[in-house]
Amino acid sequence: MTFFSDExxxxxxxxxxxxxxxxxxxxxxxxxxxxxxxxxxxxxxxxVRSVTTGSSYEFQPDSPVRTQLDRIAQDGKRFQEESENxxxxxxxxHGGNTAVxxxxxxxxxxxxxxVFALLKFEDExxxxxxxxxxxxxxxxxxxxxxxxxxxxxxxxxxxxxxxxLSDSGDQICLVDRQNPQRPAAYFEQFLYARRHRxxxxxxxxxxxxTRRVVEKHKDKLPVxxxxxxxxxxxxAAESGGKIDGERADDWLMSIVGPLSADSPVLKDxxxxxxxxxxxxxxxxLQKGAVPAPRNRRVETAKGxxxxxxxxxxxxIIKVDGEKGEIVIRDRITIxxxxxxxxxxxxx
Numbered sequence: 001m002t003f004f005s006d007e008x009x010x011x012x013x014x015x016x017x018x019x020x021x022x023x024x025x026x027x028x029x030x031x032x033x034x035x036x037x038x039x040x041x042x043x044x045x046x047x048v049r050s051v052t053t054g055s056s057y058e059f060q061p062d063s064p065v066r067t068q069l070d071r072i073a074q075d076g077k078r079f080q081e082e083s084e085n086x087x088x089x090x091x092x093x094h095g096g097n098t099a100v101x102x103x104x105x106x107x108x109x110x111x112x113x114x115v116f117a118l119l120k121f122e123d124e125x126x127x128x129x130x131x132x133x134x135x136x137x138x139x140x141x142x143x144x145x146x147x148x149x150x151x152x153x154x155x156x157x158x159x160x161x162x163x164x165l166s167d168s169g170d171q172i173c174l175v176d177r178q179n180p181q182r183p184a185a186y187f188e189q190f191l192y193a194r195r196h197r198x199x200x201x202x203x204x205x206x207x208x209x210t211r212r213v214v215e216k217h218k219d220k221l222p223v224x225x226x227x228x229x230x231x232x233x234x235x236a237a238e239s240g241g242k243i244d245g246e247r248a249d250d251w252l253m254s255i256v257g258p259l260s261a262d263s264p265v266l267k268d269x270x271x272x273x274x275x276x277x278x279x280x281x282x283x284x285l286q287k288g289a290v291p292a293p294r295n296r297r298v299e300t301a302k303g304x305x306x307x308x309x310x311x312x313x314x315x316i317i318k319v320d321g322e323k324g325e326i327v328i329r330d331r332i333t334i335x336x337x338x339x340x341x342x343x344x345x346x347x
Contacts, residue, residue, distance in 0.1 A: 001056040001277045003162045003173035004110070009049060011111040014041055016079045020087035023100035029091045031084050037106070048106065048117050051160040053245060053280025054175035055183065056196040063192035064089065069116050070165055072107055079107060086118070093186040113164070120159040159187055173280070180282035181242050202281060203289035206243065206251065207233050209272045214256060217265045225256045227321070230293050237290040245282040248273060298326060
């Protein structure tokens with residue numbers, strides 16, 4: 001899903017901000033006071049804008065996170081207190097081989113109302129350098145190691161949730177850079193949220209919308225693509241592969257072949273994903289989500305049409321596209337012509 005419209009992105013501002021130190025154990029946990037993000041607003045807003053497309057989630061009933069964020073929305077003075085409660089809950093679930101880092105909480109506003117961003121940055125050790133004049137008169141670098149940093153590297157921002165609360169239905173956009181198809185269980189449990197659509201539903205949806213796009217643009221695509229489109233889609237869905245929300249175009253091109261960046265087929269596919277609320281969705285294709293084709297249809301240039309059960313073995317019916325031959329070895333039960341059906345009513 002795309003969480004923000006272009007107008008919302010342009011109007012986005014940070015109202016309140018804080019981060020707390022979290023890690024796999026209590027020895028790393030540290031609560032910090034809220035800070036003024038104003039001097040560095042461009043940096044932090046840039047990180048938020050980098051995660052505006054992701055998987056669509058919804059809060060489960062009685063989600064503590066929703067309750068805590070709603071308290072902040074109703075009374076901004078509770079920001080510090082509730083942010084600490086959120087950090088404690090996150091840190092308790094944040095175990096195993098997870099890395100130490102900063103858990104940032106932003107209360108923001110845009111032209112359509114309030115939104116929240118919960119971001120997990122992993123600590124990265126970087127080298128800083130300054131230049132001083134050496135004995136030779138040339139500039140000489142001096143290096144320093146910095147362990148706790150916020151960097152623009154997209155991989156440092158590991159997990160993010162953008163949240164909009166509404167009585168008519170909350171919106172959650174969730175990103176997990178380490179596990180894009182299946183976000184870490186502890187992150188889902190912390191939010192007490194579940195995926196808006198199951199992977200089976202997403203598999204069915206992407207197959208159906210791909211079929212619509214391909215059939216709409218069949219005159220722009222290779223003939224071979226249309227010859228066995230249903231089989232291609234079924235085999236791809238049964239492959240158990242993965243859809244990367246940031247590279248969903250790869251799925252379409254696995255069906256129809258290479259497309260240029262300005263291809264109308266590609267643009268229409270992207271538009272369909274947006275309309276379906278699936279742009280940015282990462283998931284694993286689920287076997288059995290798409291029914292197996294029961295019948296196979298063959299049509300020739302002369303208008304001959306043959307439909308037969310797809311499971312029939314080649315010893316009974318063999319279709320050779322290169323030779324333009326269809327060979328059927330079976331007992332014939334009907335060999336007749338169809339009567340012409342008059343469209344005039346009888347008196």
